[in-house]
Amino acid sequence: MTILEGKNICKRYRRRDVSVDALIDVSFSLREGEVLGIVGESGSGKSTLLRQISGLETPDSGELLLAGKPLPAKRTKENYREIQMIFQDAVGSFHPRRKIADSIRETARNLVGPGIEPDWQTLCSLVQLTPELAERYPCDLSGGQCQRFAIARAMAVQPRILLCDEITSALDVSSQAQILKLLDSLHRQKNMSVIFVSHDVAVVRSICDRVMVMYRGRVVEEGTAEAVIGSPREEYTKKLISSVLEVRT
Numbered sequence: 001m002t003i004l005e006g007k008n009i010c011k012r013y014r015r016r017d018v019s020v021d022a023l024i025d026v027s028f029s030l031r032e033g034e035v036l037g038i039v040g041e042s043g044s045g046k047s048t049l050l051r052q053i054s055g056l057e058t059p060d061s062g063e064l065l066l067a068g069k070p071l072p073a074k075r076t077k078e079n080y081r082e083i084q085m086i087f088q089d090a091v092g093s094f095h096p097r098r099k100i101a102d103s104i105r106e107t108a109r110n111l112v113g114p115g116i117e118p119d120w121q122t123l124c125s126l127v128q129l130t131p132e133l134a135e136r137y138p139c140d141l142s143g144g145q146c147q148r149f150a151i152a153r154a155m156a157v158q159p160r161i162l163l164c165d166e167i168t169s170a171l172d173v174s175s176q177a178q179i180l181k182l183l184d185s186l187h188r189q190k191n192m193s194v195i196f197v198s199h200d201v202a203v204v205r206s207i208c209d210r211v212m213v214m215y216r217g218r219v220v221e222e223g224t225a226e227a228v229i230g231s232p233r234e235e236y237t238k239k240l241i242s243s244v245l246e247v248r249t
């Protein structure tokens, strides 16, 4: 079943006399329980697309459908609960002067209900951290621990879709591997659908079912991870993959 569908999404940013077409006629679909990867060079529109899906911004035109129903321009709390987003800067995604537990509690109370108290044991064991760590401030945790708590904050509201924007880019190699393993096991346990934006083609190949390639605001190629990364059809995808491999070697 298709859980999320985007139809002809356009987004233009205007700044004084300059305008940028960040998304041009972008259409996609995300199936239930699937991990969809998005790759593309810097500035190709990946984060812009996630911002339209999460409701942080509104597209200029086009339509987003969640389980077949159009998502309204003014999102409801339920819409926000169902689609959660995790960012590259895990530490910065928490209020600096609030304990992690208070930030997670606030999100749960805003989106689920005023009296809600997250089940800390379950939540922390889900992300493999001890509840005591949640009593710390973001600056007193490592980037990897903060990213786990960012995942915990999203999981506290039981989303249907998790949007991940370069969530491992700021982490060291071993934390990266741990976060990816965690994401993979969570999505399997919860049958959650995930959109995973990354520059790391090898990671995308290993954890994504399907991949979408973006170039200058458009989708230029889409297919199974194996097909798109293993034997790309489009010239741009070939160049993108070989340039990433060159950087790595």
Ligand SMILES: Nc1ncnc2c1ncn2[C@@H]1O[C@H](COP(=O)(O)OP(=O)(O)OP(=O)(O)O)[C@@H](O)[C@H]1O
Pocket (backbone or CB within 6 Å): 013, 014, 015, 020, 021, 022, 040, 041, 042, 043, 044, 045, 046, 047, 048, 049
């Ligand atoms: N708030 C904004 N105001 C003006 N232009 C913007 C804004 N946000 C993004 N853009 C422009 O839109 C285009 C797409 O940006 P976006 O951040 O979506 O790219 P990206 O694919 O996520 O890149 P990266 O890999 O570097 O994160 C770029 O040309 C960018 O400069």
Ligand SMILES: [Mg+2]
Pocket (backbone or CB within 6 Å): 046, 047, 048, 165
């Ligand atoms: Mg981005």
